[in-house]
Amino acid sequence: MKSALPVLTVIAAILLIWIVAVVPMNIHLTADQAQRDGLAVTPETPVERQAYSGLGLTFRNPGLIAQTFVQERPRLPSPHQVGAELWKTVVDTRITSKRSLVYHGWVTLSATLLGFAIGTGLGILLAVGIVYNRAMDMSVMPWAIASQTIPILALAPMIIVMLGAIGIQGLFPKAIISAYLSFFPVVVGMVKGLRSPDMMQLDLLRTYYASPSQGFWKLRLPASVPYLFASLKIGISASLVGAIVAELPTGARAGFGARMLVGDQYGQPLVTWAALFAAAITAAALVGFFGLVERLTLRRMGMQTA
């Protein structure tokens, strides 16, 4: 808890920068609006105002500052507008409604979780194979590492179209992309973890006359748990990004990605911003959840939390 105050300070600083930035970002819009409402604005025509920067226009019209925070379609919404939109779409809307962010969140989250489960499961299996089979290690591992340097997300639209062409639609294509993104961090982390017992420990088990399967269940697997959790935390946020991006190029109707796209196309910045923050909160909650499980598990196992 020692870092609570510094963290709050940094967050406050970020919020302050945001609030200050709202004024020059929205001032042109506000000035145009104010003129239509019959207020006096100091360069009088929009064309003249374009010549001024956001800051310059603000200094010439200090009276408009308050209004920059309450624009209906701001370039940069203020924090309270985003908060209000989030509250409206999360709490005040029935979750069955198409406008509820909980509904959209569940669409994205279900794909994320399904993909994450598939990706993690396959990743652990492959890691076990790599650790126990030298040929597999030498052939697959370089590709697994190289594939981390490739922008895999670029594959997303194609996978969706490919699967769509053979009649698979909806949840599953998104889950595949999520699985793909969480797969490699888990493989790399688990291989490291399963190899983490040192020679002494392996020799000790040999002196106990332990079978290879006992060696796996009693030494290698427990030793890999901290590495597994580190990979899971990377994997789950990658999965969520994958599910969101998978919704973008196909014009999905539901999900965080779809909300961002709708807000973008129909000129409703608040919708985009609310979806963005909801996605961020979801990611934070997922990572936090795995962090909690990690701490509890490691404590039960008598290991130190990293």
Add this chain to the structure above:
Amino acid sequence: MTGVAIISAMAVWGAGWFVNVRLSKTVAADTRLVRFLVPIIFGLTILIIWELLVRLLGISAVILPPPTVIAERFASEGPRLWADFEQTVIKGAMTGYICGGLAAFAVALLADRSPFLTRGILPVGGFMAALPIVGTAPIFVKWLGSDWQSKAAVVGVMVFFPILVNTVAGLRDTTSMQRDLMRTYGAGYWSTLFKLRLPAAMPFIFNGLKIATTLALIGAIVAEFFGSPTVGMGFRISTSVGQLALDMVWAEIVVAAIAGSAFYGLIAWIEGRMTFWHPSQRK
């Protein structure tokens, strides 16, 4: 026909796997040549099976084009692919990467002067690095137009936090013994920074830079899905998917893979030259 396809694919798989198993069990398994050869054989096996299955099963090119068609497209579309590469990687990703990296570095140096700020920035930055920042792409495209500037901005924000967190963590990575030694030498803040703390932080900084290479390409490509001029890798991927020209999409993915690996390789090479003293670089 299906039977022939499956049997021949399995035969190729068996042959490739057999060679690799034999190679990995030889005495020479630890030589560089074999370490290089085994993954190549594995990759080739996959490519041949892919080609065989697509040709023999008559899978439509709309679903999965065979590797030879992709290679042909790659060779024949050279200029167009180069233009896309220039737009997305050089203008979008590289500019954003450099700006974001420099900004993160500057903020890290500033924050480093106050232990209070450092304690706040580490958790907040680590948290921000896990967020789906790609989602800011539509916002930046709206603000900065659809040309490369908006892509560079998305990339800049995406790479900012990993580099920031790693630099801040790296700058803290000196022992009090080392700092005391510098003090007994009469070294001030700047000479301690340049002679002790920055060199000690290098492995961390490069770790952040390497993580950021992949993020930079992802950001630049995904941001183009939200609007771009009629050139760029993300633009080409999304329009080619629309035209069902999947061989073109795969050709772009080959470009992305080469660019991603080369970018990562470049940073790793620089790291090797600059942190040759670090235990992780010992051969």
